[in-house]
Amino acid sequence: SKAAVIDGKAIAQVIKDEIKTEVSSLIADGKRAPHLSVLLVGNNPASIIYVRNKALAAQYTGISCDILRIPENVSEGEVLKEIEALNRLPEVDGILVQLPLPPNMSERTVCDAVLPGKDVDGFNVLNVGRFCVNQEAFIPATPSGVLEILKRLNINTLGKNAVVCGRSKNVGLPIALHLHASQNKGSTIGDATTTICHRNTPPDQLRHFIKSADILVTATGIPGLVTADMVKDGVVVIDVGITRILDKNGKARLVGDVDFADVSKKASYITPVPGGVGPVTVAMVIKNTLAAYKNELDYGPWNKSVLPSR
């Protein structure tokens, strides 16, 4: 069988159109547009592209967005000051600090400075902790993008074997947490028997676990980690890895962790790289911004009594 290739761009378009509809009706009701502020420290070329994509997506949906460029050589204290200023501005609904930060700053300190109710990246320790104990929280864009894809494919993960390759705090770990946790009411995601593989998983064990997977999520940044002989027929493959490589002709190209050409012959569904998880991730940041806005206006799903006040 040949896998259905998951069109991340099309899924992202649907999500963005849903947001756009909601934002237009807010504005038609005389309310202000939601606002996202993005902090970009330094000149990392990949970060510049990511930030631009997020700003374009925001604009498309009617969410206003500004990008604050901060030079590479500033101190952590100065970045914290900028964040505090944005925290205090009532018209800023979402704050996003593009990672990675320069090595002279602590990403933990900087992410924790963002007010939890404006933390649309879900990196503040309060959101991370709330999420871990099943309380409402902002969930980082990449994991929520992966879940959104599974949801929109109508995949029920209950009782299935899920394998996640990669355990990073912002990607692999939260994806695995979601897949293993009890399904929320009405959700089809969760309740999977979930295995996390990481850099210390011996190759033969990696093979063994991957073979068992009904749902395979890879987030390692290792091109070619998963080959067709390793997977089970009919597996659902979500490839979160994005690595820039030079092809035979010396041309730069983006690839995932999965050998797409061959694995797609055995999988039931597979995400391409690029054009799979990436665009959906961008849409999820925008979706979180709308959620943050609705929280401020007090008709959203957030319970203000348990989130520190903005």
Ligand code: ADP
């Ligand atoms: P990201 O932020 O996209 O998750 P990181 O570079 O932070 O990327 O994390 C890469 C992850 O991949 C780490 O959790 C690491 O343990 C995992 N990893 C590295 N090598 C392997 C491997 N051979 N098999 C499975 N996982 C691996």
